[in-house]
Amino acid sequence: MKKERKKNLYQLAAWTWSWLATLAIASFGPKYIWDDHTVLTVLAVSVNFANGILMIIANRNFFNNLDELERKIHLESLALTLGLAVVVGLSYSLLDATNLIGYDAEISNLVLFIGVTYLFCVAVNTRRYS
Numbered sequence: 001m002k003k004e005r006k007k008n009l010y011q012l013a014a015w016t017w018s019w020l021a022t023l024a025i026a027s028f029g030p031k032y033i034w035d036d037h038t039v040l041t042v043l044a045v046s047v048n049f050a051n052g053i054l055m056i057i058a059n060r061n062f063f064n065n066l067d068e069l070e071r072k073i074h075l076e077s078l079a080l081t082l083g084l085a086v087v088v089g090l091s092y093s094l095l096d097a098t099n100l101i102g103y104d105a106e107i108s109n110l111v112l113f114i115g116v117t118y119l120f121c122v123a124v125n126t127r128r129y130s
Helices: 002-032 038-064 068-097 107-129
Strands: none
Touching: 002 038, 068 107
């Protein structure tokens, strides 16, 4: 079982890095590589989308290989992260829409918040249940 978990973890890491690389290409390619060529941009976004789907499948395979306690830890962490992401994300957007912040609300800030929140919740729940 440990060998299978390690394999799933490496596959998840590979698909995550692949998705990140294709996201960077789709984000910066139109400006720095192919000068806003529409077909290449659509292709890059499509490849990024496909990589994202494969990353989600790898993530599901990883979670399906966890034991009950690890699943509980991650499920609670994901539930808290989702709830906080919705509440904080909508509040952040509302602050921007009502001009209470002096800059535009960027999705990258919310993505960073989600990542940090999930890592924090996993760490706290691991300590709590171990």
